[in-house]
Amino acid sequence: MTRLADGRLRYGGDYNPEQWPEDVWPRDVELMREAGVTTVTVGVFSWSRIEPRPGERDLGWLDRVLDLLHDGGIEVFLATPTASPPPWLGHRYPETLPVDFDGHRLSYGSRNQFCPSSPVYREHALALVDDLAARYGDHPALALWHVGNELGQVCHCDVTAEHFRTWLRARHGSLDALNAAWHTAAWSQRYGEWDEVVPPRRAPYLINPGQRLDFARFCSDALLEHFTAERDVLRRHTPHVPVTTNFMGLDAPLDYWALAREEDVVSHDWYPDPADPTAHVVSALGFDLMRSLKDGPWLLMEQATSAVSWRRRNPPKPAGQLRAQSVQAVARGADAVCFFQWRASAGGAEKFHSGMVPHAGPDSRVFREVVALGADLVALAPVAGTDVTASVAVVLDWESWWAARLDAHPSADFDVLRRVRDFYEPLFDAGVAVDFAHPEADLTRYRLVVAPNLYLVRDPVPLMSYVEGGGTLVMGFFSGVVDEHDRVRLGGYPAPFRELLGLRVEEMAPLGPDEVVRCASASLGGFTADSWCDDLRAEGAEVVASLVDGGVPVVLRNRFGTGTAWYVGTRPSPEGTRALLDRVLAEAGVDPVLAVPRGVEAVRRGEVLFLVNHGVADVRVDVPGAHDDLLSGAVVSGSLTLGRFGVAALVQRSR
Template sequence: MSRLRYGGDYNPEQWPEEVWAQDVELMRRAGVTTVTVGVFSWARLEPRPGERDFGWLDRVLDLLHAGGIEVFLATPTASPPPWLGHRFPETLPVDFDGRRLAYGSRNQFCPSSPVYREHALALVGDLARRYADHPALALWHVGNELGQVCHCDVTAAHFRRWLRGRYGDLGALNDAWSTAFWSQRYGEWDEVIPPRRAPYVLNPGQRLDFARFCSDALVECFVAERDVLRSATPGVPVTTNFMGLSQVVDCWVLAAHEDVVSHDWYPDPADPTSHVVSAMSFDLMRSLKRGPWLLMEQAASAVSWRRRNPPKPAGQLRAQSVQAVARGADAVCFFQWRASRGGAEKFHSGMLPHAGPDSRVFREVEALGADLEALAPVAGTGVTAQVAVVLDWESWWAVGLDAHPSDDLDLLDRVRDCYEPLFDLGVTVDFAPASADLSAYRLVVVPNLYLVRDPGPLRSFVEGGGTLVMGFFSGLVDEHDRVHPGGYPAPFRELLGLRIEEVVPLGPDDVLECSSASLGGFTADFWYDDLRAEGAEVVAALADGTPVVLRNRYGAGVAWYVATRPERGAARRLFERVVAEAGVEPVLRPPRGVEAVRRGDVLFLVNHGLDEVGLDVPGAHVDLLTGGAVSGSLTLGRFGVAALVPQPG
């Protein structure tokens, strides 16, 4: 990569053809290098079953290429045309309550439907063959934001085939799903159905396997399209855009089938801390394939789907875009290029807003194009982290099931509880699945790992000298959501040096008073474990002596257990100690609200606040964005950014 890609979704089919040349001229003015074309164009490309209308797309691609703009060409399979649902209603999805959903929106398809797949792949094949040699084609973009779930009879048959492949026979299925409880034993395969509305709590083993199945069904759809595209264009990379921090598809699995990871992300302008979750999501995207990724969608200003949709304040577009680059993005793109006149997202902002080029948003779009050109040296470079956070999709699905000690336990909240103190300390983080080899890291943080298949990787990491921090409600069940025998948390009792007798979820107004010689007194809430130490050092405890933070030596390493949710200041003090003991070096100790990340040789600093801040920056640097020298200290204004490289000599 010799440059950073810059652009967005381009939907010329929404506009008269005479507008297209104006678009290309304005794209060049803004520094746009790349556009995604065709995401929602199925009805235009195939107006009736089997017909093809590629003429307009030929002209669009030729025009873009003549303007020096490359194309991420999309397969339009995420939004089937009305004729498919009208003629083949079995392709429409059925919800949890058994209602068949209609066409007239988007994403109206059943991933298991062979009819849907047949029509989708036929169009994809023709698209791939027609544009295989087009000089504008740079990348294939499959579908859009995979996340469809269906409960229909076609899905049921597919689910049963998937279960046969997983278990072989009904005896193994009945054992895995603990069907002896509530007389749920299955005697014939046809009795097995997807989870549907029932009088009371559904079987958790069934729900967990259905989550796995739904993810696999969507991966099947992606792989089928990818293989058609590769057969026609073996040298063109293929991606699909992940939909934020979505639970439906196991991102570790899907990313393994992509050539490059891409991501759609829409932080809330009204949330002054949204940059923390943005950093989490960007670190995850970088971690999925351990390298650069593409920010495929973001908003230039307001979105249209929250209850209230304020615009981004001046400067935030730049700060959020540079944040993505700092954390590994090799492309910064938007939905969409030109704001729509009609349709469901007409009030979703565009790079070219309704106000036209003489507008604040477009001026910021132009300025960002220049910034990304200045940041070209970081393209293709990596981000190094000494800390990994474990995020496991199977455990995420399982911890969200019904009939648990608390319905309030949200995995992403628990991840943020651990991630935010590290962010504040200037510590860069990778993400990893629970099965990963973690030996490259000094510190591994496990906010929650309710479901544990194999405790071996975490044990080996600590035994080999690593430092582990584990959060509450971890190590409870196996891969079938059956409780591990031997007392909580059975797979990790020796590692953590403790035994939990009961878990104690707290009410919304309950506050715990905790004492600690090293962390000082602090409050905590949400949860605590009624536990006793079995070899672990008690670092913090409740007034009655119940431990809430413990530290245990195991092999050559150390394992920490945090049995409650400490208040923010205590969490920071705890992680400050853990980071120091683990030998982790922060990139920089930034002031609150300032982000510090190193990508390659470039130190990125982003002020996400509204106030000017000053910070110390040891050494002599040059700011790639301004060309100015920086020595010893730096002032960042509101939403200010800097990209510093060591000064030569």
């Protein structure tokens, strides 16, 4: 399939002309041209406008919109509007509406009100997709198909139950195998007939974890099936047009690795909180993940120009933050910078969500920043299609994430994403480029692999082979605990990695909410830790750090083959984790992109060194050599000063 790659960065946002009188449309195109907009997404929530009654088609307005945009030099990401069915579908076919965990059938009147397993919904959705593809497949404005919107729907209805049973038959083959996988001998849960098996639903107490894990897998596969059904219709008509669907931030409704394999380009919706001074770190984490899913450029499909409308309090972005966050995305691999939405809505549930054209109109700070960003992206065109090269990988597996969130674990406070951030943030501060990787991927190109948590492990061999062949691995606690069915691996934790790590955990010991322990280390210095402390003993591993009280090891280092494996059996303070990773990076031979002050981000994409100041004060950054700044046009020699939300894109001058 064709990727979007033509030597430029795309710029734009969701355009919803159906919300506005037609005489506004030409002015929209004028303003888009003024802002440097190249691309808009059209049709995401337009099903009821396109199909006002079952089987009818009202497409004349969409013809005029696409023609108008094309005449204005603006290309279109055309959406299949299947994420938000019209009221008539739910009214006439209530079986298409989702049922929640408590058995309540949800109503229409919002969005996302469909059951992914419903054949009636699928029939109507694919008929609409087929008509759109047939009508617009050759339209010169069409650049990409955008399937649905933020897939994540879950349903517990009887139709879903039958679909779930079909999926389980394919996965397990027999009821005996299912009973073994779910360990139904516990609590008298053995199934004797397939019809007895249902999705997880409200029950008196804890629900079988194997059932819940398989249901999470099933829901992911059902959404993937929904996506591929639409994609296949589109490809039948337009095999030359790439297809995407927008991922929904750092969430776990479906396996992004699996879905990314089925789309042509990854796209991402991201809304950092302007009130969070560390939001840029999580943004970088998400951007690195998106780039890693298909090992290349991705699209920032949605972000906000200023305030959103769905937090408890929705402050606007301060001046300059829009630019800093957008350049950050480009630095970490984005080949498109887009917003939700072009023109802020006058009504509806998202009327207070900001737009590229705010309620105040084009004579506003936000629109002036939008225009300036358009010019910046033209200047940054040389990075389009280029890569970010990383020598460190962070392992993230959705199945293990789902399993780690289940009930009745040593600590209900355990959070996989928090653990990922615990390790990612010091790497970010150190200016080290990071990829994300599946635990069963080929990791040989990385000098260092960090596994913050791998609670569930299918096959330990890839990680073990990586270390045995000379790699360096850092693994966090609560790893290697269960197999793919969420059954405990017996013999002492982490059973599949005991030889690799040279240790044995006898008991997992979560700490109290305010409990802090002191740790001592000759090489790392003293540090504190919280949340967790494994009761473990070394079996060949070198003890690098131990508890001051009791001497229990908390950080261990083990030679395995020609490589090194580290284990962290507690949650060190940020300073402790930073000291540990500084040593590991040095031993693994990993160098930073550039040594920068805290709050400044340094990323190299292709030949361009990006610097972004996310802090509130001016910062001086030392940059050896002479560089041209693509954004300011200035020559930078030796150092530069970045103001609040200041950015630079430096290309080294040839001698």
